[in-house]
Structure formats: structure tokens, C-alpha cells
Amino acid sequence: MRRRPQIAALAAVVALLMTACSNPLPTAMPEAEAVAPPALSAVQSQAVVAAVGSVLSTSDKALDPAGLPARLTGPALAMRTAEYIRSTATGGAKPPTPLPANEATAVIPQTDVWPRTMLVITDQPDDLSARRVLVLQQAAPRDQYKLWGWARMFPGEFPTTAALTTGSAVLAADDPDLVVPPSAILSQYADVLANGAASASAAKYAGDTFRTAIEANRTQQQALAAEGGATFTETYTATDGPVVSLATQEGGALVVGQLSTTSTITAAQGGTLTNSDPFSAALAGAAPTTTLVRTYTDVLVFYVPPASAGGQVVALAAEQILTAAAVS
Template sequence: MSQRNSRRSTARTAAVAGAVLGAILLAGCTSPVPTPTVDDSSASAEPALTVEQMAEVREAVGATLEAANANSDPSQLATRLTGPALSLRTSQLGVAAARGNGDLVTVLPTAVQQDIITTTDSWPRQAYAVTEQPEDLQSPRLLGYEQSTARDPYKLWAWVRLFPSVKLPSFAGSAVGSESVPLDDPSLLMTPTDAVAQYADVLNLGAGSGFAASFADDPLRAWVATNAETQAAPLATAAGTQTMTFTPTPDEARAVRTADGGAMVMAAMTALETRTAEEGAKITPGTETEKALFGATPPTNVLNVGYTTMVAMYIPPADATTGVQVLGMENIVTSVATS
């Protein structure tokens, strides 16, 4: 085998290695089941939904997801999905249909351990739910719902897979409700907007970020670091490099008050991973998802892999002595191109 062919093969191996590693790390996010706790202390405002209404929302969203999955028809999703959840689920259904593999679609259980209902009297309104553990023993999901206006139904806005062994903060009970938190709330250790931006910087720069000390290590950070190492070594034999950049999605963050005066935040980000090799090398997609999204495009020495990323984090009150805790994430490839 010539040196050039060897380098081409190495570049392809790099793409596969990173994809397999990501799958292994995500598969490790399974158990034990996180334990939500409930605080039934009094609140001044009424919850926006009753417990029964919240159950109806979850059932309606679940029925829409089931119908779309059964028919491989993403056009049905918009009636009950919105925001990053709609974008991600649409992509997943397309990939699953192209590959003939329904396992590529994230399982979102309808049975829940806990509902978190906000007390806001304006719109948009949010509600959240912590699911039971899926039948495949992956980790429970945290689901975020939103009602844009008084005339709109609640729709699934985002979801994350909770990290193993994570302990969720306490919230007011469903009959009491939890306050929606503005993204510039000064009563927290940092504002939700700043927390998301700083976490993206930590994902991009690792220990070199000026904000690294504010966030404990977590599975997403570990995957980003290990994936970079795994990709870089083989690509280097073809004079190649790998970079990955996370960017918060504008206007795609929501926050709710915790019982201790802190906040739980759900937010969307995009990520772009660029794999580059020397002129004449060919980098091909590594995973089933990447192959489906890449299609019949001729490979080149550049492969751009785009991700839709959703994260959840807990921000303690301003006087806390602990940092921000990332609770879970979903990080899935949604685009693959040569430019």
C-alpha cells in the first residue's frame, strides 16, 4: 500500500474511531436512576397547569411521537414539537428511514417520576418532566415543554439524557408550582445566559478555558476531550487536524426556580466538528447517522460534522460555595458535508 493510500485509510479510521467512542460513552449513561426530590413549600402564584392537564400534555406529545415514528413521517411533529426538539427529531426520523434502523431515534418515555410546572402568568410558558428509565435501561430523560401563546398547545421543546448518578435539585411540588427564571437573573451564582456561554467555552477550550473551574467534569466534556485525541492521532499521519466548536443557540435557553433559590436551565447549542487531511486524501463518514446525512456526496479531504446539542444544568444561588452542575445532555449529529 502506498503512503498516500495509507494516509487516506488512516483518515477514514479517524472518523470511525471518534464515532464509536461517542456511542460507547453515551451507552454508559444508563444507571442508576437519578432521584428527583420535591419541596411542597408555599408559593404566591398558581401553577399554569394542573397535574391532570400536565398529564394530558405528556400523553398528547407521546402520541405524536409514536405516530411519527410508526410512519417515519416528520411532518406530523410540528403539532406537538418545537424548537431544538423539533429540529433534532426531524433529523433523527430522516436518518432512521434512510438506514432502516429505528434504534437511531431517541426513546422518550411518557411515564414520569416528576412533573415541574411553572407559575408564570405570561407567555411563553414552560413545564418540565423527569421520565422513568426507558425499557432499554438508558438513563431517564428530562423533558422541557413550552406554550408559545394562550391559544397554542404545549409542545416538547427540548430533552436531555440525564447523567448517571446525577442528583436533581429540589423543586416545589406540582400543585404549588415553580417560578420561571429570567435569563438575566442576578440572584444566581451566574445568570443562565452566562452559564450557557461559559459552558460552551469550557467545551471548546477544556482546561484552558477561564471558566473551567466553575464546572465539574461531566460525560460531555469527557467525550469532547477523548474524541479530539482519538481523531487527531490518525489524522496527523495525513497532515490532518480535528477541531470542534460549540456555540449557544440564540434565544434557545429556558430556566426554572429550584427550591433553594437556584435555577435549572435547559439550553440548545450547535457544534461543528471539522476533520481535515492533506490534499488528495478522502475522509468518509464513520457512523450510520453520518453516512445517511452525507448521502452520495463524493468525499474530499474535509469533513464537516454538525451536531445539535441540548444541555441541562443547575445554577446555585449567588451565595453558594459550589459551582454549576451539568445534569445531562443530548448531542447528536444532524449534518455532514464537505464544506
């Protein structure tokens, strides 16, 4: 009879062991992140590009810009819309710019705030034209990434950027460690475009295909205008600040910005303009008489070397599309 309490005690001990050995409730132990993670993973970025490409291909077939806002914004939306008009006006002779929906590589920002802007470098288009740099931007958390702009890559090397899994740091607009602060680049470049070597900033900017083309076109237009007694003027204006500045491996930065080029042709007094460009007419909605103002939207990608290394700011890619016209 003495054993009963002992057995009971033993059972109790065993039971306690069984139950008391249970683990304490686990607690959430999130990782601490010293640096914000990349906004998107490579897979996600590819998905975004594909989504954009899907919208583009759909809209391109119909030449209907109605569906573009879903995945296009800013300059890209305006440019694409204009291209549809152009394509329509020219009867398909000038189709929209091909924009491959395949991502060769990307520059993804490290950020946890909005807007978020990333660069995607596409494969070479089927027409063997230059690669495109797609600028994709998410303006707000509940927005999707949208194509903000695109640019044709110039021949030459593209700076090395961080791996996708790491992401590239987003630099402030006034980052002092660069040869030129991002916020000043577009205005200075505009000045260089307008004034050439006479610009105060001319020494800071290396020559590039875009600049050369602008200057050549301007000279040609001026010559043509002069023949008819007309005048041709062209101005370059930075639109807002740089949309994004992303660090490169060498400590430099990729700066993306937008310029607005306005070219104005004014007929000589008493004279009239003869416009053979259906695109402009379509954009303006009327044939010009005395004045034709064409507004181009320019998307530019610069490489800005770090201040420590020095060097010149180089335009890596650019695109200029006539997006507006006015006649009078």
C-alpha cells in the first residue's frame, strides 16, 4: 500500500517531464537590415518589364494610346502617344519605336520609399538598332511600375553597377561626391547644348552622339530657314530635376533626366511656312502659317564620375521624340 503514493508521484513526475519540456513560445526575430533591400528582385523586375511590354504590344497594334497609362507615365506616355499619332499620320511609314520587353540587365534601387525608379537595359531590338534603356518608376506604393521613359544607348561602355540582389544605392540630388551634382546636370547640359563650347559648363561634359546630332540638326535647320528668310531657334530646358540618381560600382552615378527641346520656325515677315511634315500637322491639328513651334521631349541618361576620380559627365543614352506642335 505504500507504493501507491510513490507510483502516483512517479507518474506525476513523468507527466511533468512530458509537458514541462515543451518549448516556450517562439518570438519573431526579424533580421536587422543596415541597408534597404532592392526594391524589386530580378524576377520581379523582369515581370514588370514583361507587363510593360504586354501593354505596349497591345497598344502598338491598335496604335491606341488609351491603354498606355496602365504601364506608361511621364515622358514615355507622351512620347508613345505621339508616336502613335506619327505612325497614323504617316500611314505606318514611321512606326513606333521598338521597345524590347526583354531585360538584359537592370539597375535596381535600394529603397523603401517612393517613388522608386529603376533602369532596365533591354536586349538589342530586332531591327538591330541600339539597345534601349527603360526607365521604370513606381510613383506610390499602390501604383505599379510604369515606363517613365526610354533612351537609345550610345556606343560605348555602360558603367558597372551593383548586382541585382544587392541593389544600387539611391543618391541624393545634391550628392557632393560627384563631379557634378545630379540636380545641376540637366540644366548645365542644356546650356552646353545651346551654347556649345561657349557654355561655362562645356568642359564638364564630354561630347556625345545626341549632342552632336542636336547641333547638326540645328545648324541644318538654321541654314534652311535662312534660305527662306525664316528664322530657326531652338531652346533646351531641363524638366524638373533628375528623376533618379543611382550609384555605380566606381562611386559614380547614373543620372536620368528629361529635357524639353523647343524649336521654333518663324516665317519671314509677309511670308508663310510650308510644312511637308504630316506628323507636325497632325500634332498641331492645323497647317502652320507663320510660326511652327515643335516641342520635343528628351530623355537622357548620364554617367557622372565621382569627384575623387574626376572626369567628364557623359551622356550614355538619349531619346528625343516630338511630342507637341503648335502653329500659328
